[in-house]
Amino acid sequence: MRxxxxxGMARNIYYGGAVFFFLVLIGLTVDTVKRLPATDNRENLTxxxxxxxxxxxxxxxxxxxxxxxxxxxxxxxxxxxxTRFGESTEAIKAFIKYRPVDGIEGRRSMPQFNLSDEELxxxxxxxxxxxxxxxxxxxPPNIQG
Amino acid sequence: xxxxxxxxxxxxFIAAIALFVGQILFGVTMGLQYVxxxxxxxxxxxxxxRMVHTNLLIVWxxxxxxxxxxxxxxxxxxxxxxxxILAKVMFWIFLVAGALTILGYLLVPYARLxxxxxNDLLPTMGREFLEQPTITKIGIVIVALAFIFNxxxxxxxxxxxxxxxxxxxxxxxxxxxxxxxxxxxxxxVLDKYFWWFVVHLWVEGVWELIxxxxxxxVLIKVTGVDREVIEKWLYIIIAMALISGLVGTGHHxxxxxxxxxWQWLGSIFSALEPIPFFMMTLFAFNVVNKRRRDHPNKAxxxxxxxxAVMAFLGAGVWGFLHTLAPVNFYTHGTQIxxxxxxxxxxxxxxxxxxxxxxxxxxxxxxxxxxxxxxxxHEIRSFWIMTISMVIITxxxxxxxxxxVYLQRxxxxxxxxxxxxxxxxxxxxxxxxxxxxxxxxxxxxxxSFFAKGPEVADVE
Amino acid sequence: MNSYDTQLKQAxxxxxxxxxxxxVLPVIGFIFLLLLYKKTEANNIDHYYAVLGIKTNxxxxxxxxxxxxxxxxxxxxxxxxxxxxxxxYFVFVHAMFILFATWTMVRSWTGKELTxxxxxx
Numbered sequence: 001m002r003x004x005x006x007x008g009m010a011r012n013i014y015y016g017g018a019v020f021f022f023l024v025l026i027g028l029t030v031d032t033v034k035r036l037p038a039t040d041n042r043e044n045l046t047x048x049x050x051x052x053x054x055x056x057x058x059x060x061x062x063x064x065x066x067x068x069x070x071x072x073x074x075x076x077x078x079x080x081x082x083t084r085f086g087e088s089t090e091a092i093k094a095f096i097k098y099r100p101v102d103g104i105e106g107r108r109s110m111p112q113f114n115l116s117d118e119e120l121x122x123x124x125x126x127x128x129x130x131x132x133x134x135x136x137x138x139x140p141p142n143i144q145g
Numbered sequence: 146x147x148x149x150x151x152x153x154x155x156x157x158f159i160a161a162i163a164l165f166v167g168q169i170l171f172g173v174t175m176g177l178q179y180v181x182x183x184x185x186x187x188x189x190x191x192x193x194x195r196m197v198h199t200n201l202l203i204v205w206x207x208x209x210x211x212x213x214x215x216x217x218x219x220x221x222x223x224x225x226x227x228x229x230i231l232a233k234v235m236f237w238i239f240l241v242a243g244a245l246t247i248l249g250y251l252l253v254p255y256a257r258l259x260x261x262x263x264n265d266l267l268p269t270m271g272r273e274f275l276e277q278p279t280i281t282k283i284g285i286v287i288v289a290l291a292f293i294f295n296x297x298x299x300x301x302x303x304x305x306x307x308x309x310x311x312x313x314x315x316x317x318x319x320x321x322x323x324x325x326x327x328x329x330x331x332x333x334v335l336d337k338y339f340w341w342f343v344v345h346l347w348v349e350g351v352w353e354l355i356x357x358x359x360x361x362x363v364l365i366k367v368t369g370v371d372r373e374v375i376e377k378w379l380y381i382i383i384a385m386a387l388i389s390g391l392v393g394t395g396h397h398x399x400x401x402x403x404x405x406x407w408q409w410l411g412s413i414f415s416a417l418e419p420i421p422f423f424m425m426t427l428f429a430f431n432v433v434n435k436r437r438r439d440h441p442n443k444a445x446x447x448x449x450x451x452x453a454v455m456a457f458l459g460a461g462v463w464g465f466l467h468t469l470a471p472v473n474f475y476t477h478g479t480q481i482x483x484x485x486x487x488x489x490x491x492x493x494x495x496x497x498x499x500x501x502x503x504x505x506x507x508x509x510x511x512x513x514x515x516x517x518x519x520x521x522h523e524i525r526s527f528w529i530m531t532i533s534m535v536i537i538t539x540x541x542x543x544x545x546x547x548x549v550y551l552q553r554x555x556x557x558x559x560x561x562x563x564x565x566x567x568x569x570x571x572x573x574x575x576x577x578x579x580x581x582x583x584x585x586x587x588x589x590x591x592s593f594f595a596k597g598p599e600v601a602d603v604e
Numbered sequence: 605m606n607s608y609d610t611q612l613k614q615a616x617x618x619x620x621x622x623x624x625x626x627x628v629l630p631v632i633g634f635i636f637l638l639l640l641y642k643k644t645e646a647n648n649i650d651h652y653y654a655v656l657g658i659k660t661n662x663x664x665x666x667x668x669x670x671x672x673x674x675x676x677x678x679x680x681x682x683x684x685x686x687x688x689x690x691x692x693y694f695v696f697v698h699a700m701f702i703l704f705a706t707w708t709m710v711r712s713w714t715g716k717e718l719t720x721x722x723x724x725x
Contacts (some may be wrong), residue, residue: 060270075561122185543688
């Protein structure tokens with residue numbers, strides 16, 4: 001490195017670059033948050049859906065599944081499971097309700113969470129709400145998630 | 146070791162390695178569950194093994210960063226640590242809290258753990274990597290504050306070197322961004338958006354400052370290169386890390402319900418994220434090439450070079466592979482993600498901590514470097530772990546390509562579980578490589594106990 | 605005959621273009637390498653690195669383009685296994701070439717040739 005490019009210049013690029021792009025990130029964040037109502041399906045974010053999100057969290061569904069592509073890669077993508085199950089909350093509820101306690105021999109198994117009917121309904125409504133989020137290019141690419 | 150309080154690092158490093166072993170044991174457990182789906186079900190379902198694996202990783206790396214800071218800051222600041230007793234107390238608090246949390250994951254169903262820890266008062270549980278009960282998270286903040294206070298006071302009342310200040314900035318950033326883990330809105334899009342303010346701004350942001358400063362420190366020590374040269378490189382590297390990584394956060398905002406402009410911004414800026422890792426490779430190769438001494442700790446030199454190379458490959462190259470939106474549309478949330486994640490974490494953060502341990506442990510034990518035999522085993526463990534990780538990554542990459550082709554790209558896509566069955570041989574190969582990695586780790590630990598002739602003290 | 609300083613500078617430029625040809629300036633980088641090669645004389649450091657750059661990139665051309673093309677032709681464009689092999693192979697081998705070219709570039713900055721072990725002086 002030539003001596004025309006000094007440590008001081010490098011330090012200034014670091015300070016300037018970091019501050020500038022941090023401000024850009026903040027600006028973009030403000031703009032994104034403002035635009036979210038058009039895509040985030042908040043009109044369907046009911047108390048019940050919020051309860052469903054809480055159940056999703058305290059049962060750690062993300063520990064095996066992905067939701068909008070984020071999470072673990074052991075079990076299927078669930079952002080579009082509502083559509084995949086024929087737009088049926090009943091189908092979703094039945095799937096969760098009838099998981100065998102000891103799993104399925106030799107296969108990747110989902111626990112039996114012993115959820116009440118009300119909890120199952122909350123969780124299914126949450127997944128229906130997620131399916132309604134307008135992800136760019138209508139991600140995932142197809143019905144299989 | 147010039148200052149007595151540097152020795153506190155030893156405690157932190159021992160805990161780090163012990164937790165690392167735990168992490169890998171649960172890793173190979175999950176690898177087996179991928180192919181023998183009901184292994185340990187229902188006692189330890191996959192998601193429990195996973196949260197143990199990932200949380201142990203994060204906690205042991207934090208112990209590693211803290212130990213590294215306790216070792217290098219007194220030396221750089223040219224004074225003893227501000228409060229050695231605080232460092233020791235915090236060590237035990239962090240270790241016990243961490244152990245209890247992991248035991249909580251294993252012994253109690255997660256929903257029950259949420260009830261017991263009063264998650265409802267401020268619900269923060271149930272998100273990836275942030276599975277810790279809210280009370281544990283509060284504990285982490287307290288430990289982090291005490292740590293930053295201790296290190297901060299040491300730096301502020303001592304010599305402020307560039308390495309010190311960059312490390313401190315990284316650590317403060319780590320603590321500040323962790324606060325976003327307390328924000329858990331009902332709105333899933335908002336939840337996901339700000340979750341990345343912890344995860345991305347950590348591993349593709351402030352953690353890079355920590356990594357670069359630790360690497361710079363070790364390279365100065367083992368090559369004798371001029372501090373001025375290293376300090377200039379360090380500024381350039383971290384400048385590129387933040388210039389690319391801040392808006393580069395956008396490569397996580399492609400498909401989660403956020404505006405379309407992120408596909409452009411995220412792609413362009415994150416495509417630049419390999420640059421700081423490329424520069425670290427140039428930097429490491431260059432200073433070793435131009436070194437003024439042959440340091441007797443050959444293992445440490447190898448770890449330092451290996452860190453730069455593997456971080457560039459795992460974070461830089463493999464990251465670039467799936468960072469552009471048109472590619473990511475098909476690969477998002479597949480084994481490609483897992484492939485990148487493993488090599489990136491190992492190359493950048495696991496290896497930089499192991500580099501610091503390799504360099505400082507002998508010094509804390511009163512030697513210039515480990516004996517010839519110990520170094521031989523350590524160097525062998527370096528190669529076994531590194532090559533195993535490359536194989537793990539290649540197997541997951543191959544699995545990911547097949548998964549994308551069959552499940553995402555095909556005109557007639559197959560269901561997830563059907564595709565997973567087709568990937569079985571890749572997963573078996575990955576598991577074998579994982580077991581080899583575990584063996585490498587045991588060899589690494591053994592190297593600290595191996596006896597042999599001392600190294601010649603060549604300067 | 606160029607002075608040693610000029611030769612050293614030419615050597616570093618050659619190794620830079622070798623790396624550029626492997627990354628952001630394919631073909632153009634190679635043309636530059638050939639032009640640089642023509643200006644060198646045997647046994648000098650600039651000649652060594654120009655030749656090394658040309659050899660590296662010819663080998664990379666075969667390994668990356670020819671072998672990949674063969675895999676696609678022999679395996680079939682529409683076969684999943686073709687893409688599993690081709691993409692994995694290309695990424696890994698390309699990365700190895702980039703690492704090698706990076707190493708030789710840094711080495712050229714010292715004015716020395718490559719040695720068997722990079723840990724030796």
